[in-house]
Amino acid sequence: MSNIKCNHTYDETGHCFECDKPKPVTQNERKQQERERKRAAGLVRIELWLTPDQAKTVRECAEGLKQADIFNAGKLKQRSL
Numbered sequence: 229m230s231n232i233k234c235n236h237t238y239d240e241t242g243h244c245f246e247c248d249k250p251k252p253v254t255q256n257e258r259k260q261q262e263r264e265r266k267r268a269a270g271l272v273r274i275e276l277w278l279t280p281d282q283a284k285t286v287r288e289c290a291e292g293l294k295q296a297d298i299f300n301a302g303k304l305k306q307r308s309l
């Protein structure tokens with residue numbers, strides 16, 4: 229049996245029924261898992277084609293929004309005290 233190559237049939241835990249080897253995770257699957265984690269965290273992906281200058285401005289705005297959200301969350305907490 230040991231010289232016969234296992235065909236790997238994976239169970240729901242991602243391990244082979246026959247040899248118990250874990251299912252290899254491809255680059256695409258890893259990327260997909262990362263996207264699922266981010267969606268689960270309530271994040272949304274946006275994609276834009278911009279000039280380098282526009283991209284710089286959008287990044288600065290996005291950073292500002294992140295900081296504003298933290299700031300607003302702090303304000304709300306202070307108000308409720």
Ligand SMILES: [Zn+2]
Pocket residue numbers: 234235236237244245246247248249
């Ligand atoms: Zn196997």
